[in-house]
Amino acid sequence: MKTLVVNQSTISLVEGDITAQETDAIVNAANSQLILGAGVAGAIRSKGGPAIQQECNRIGGTPVGTAVITTGGNLPAKHVIHAVGPRTGEGDEESKLQAATEASLQVAEENSLSSLTFPAISTGIFGFPIERCAHIMLQATAAFLNKETGIREVRFCLWGADAYHVFEQALNELT
Numbered sequence: 093m094k095t096l097v098v099n100q101s102t103i104s105l106v107e108g109d110i111t112a113q114e115t116d117a118i119v120n121a122a123n124s125q126l127i128l129g130a131g132v133a134g135a136i137r138s139k140g141g142p143a144i145q146q147e148c149n150r151i152g153g154t155p156v157g158t159a160v161i162t163t164g165g166n167l168p169a170k171h172v173i174h175a176v177g178p179r180t181g182e183g184d185e186e187s188k189l190q191a192a193t194e195a196s197l198q199v200a201e202e203n204s205l206s207s208l209t210f211p212a213i214s215t216g217i218f219g220f221p222i223e224r225c226a227h228i229m230l231q232a233t234a235a236f237l238n239k240e241t242g243i244r245e246v247r248f249c250l251w252g253a254d255a256y257h258v259f260e261q262a263l264n265e266l267t
Contacts, residue, residue, distance in 0.1 A: 177214030
């Protein structure tokens, strides 16, 4: 596990299954319709149970660059923050990914959560390059944690050693 202390908070990297993380919330790399389909969302749906999708259905959707919160259902995390990242080719992807990251952190702050776990948003079916994702998400997180916040840990849970090493290199560049 690689860590970086920012202000009174910690950014950490782990390799593994986001649905097994025991933080207050995990972040779902969502689509704007909040339909839990494949990838991270599919794993959350499978392990978290139907309550998560039911709350998403009540919310109805959220635009790219925003985030909403639901129950964590049967997951170890009590909440799921659904962050809608950009699809490659839609334009202005970097600022949209930064906005989705910041929106997730703001939702956590507004709900008095002290810890959350992110995946590499938009790098799956949405096709965003993981190297750019790592830099954008880590820089946005560090900037947010440099302000007054109750968030004490932001974890990035990466699927596979290759993804972990990309994020590790980007985190090393922040120090």
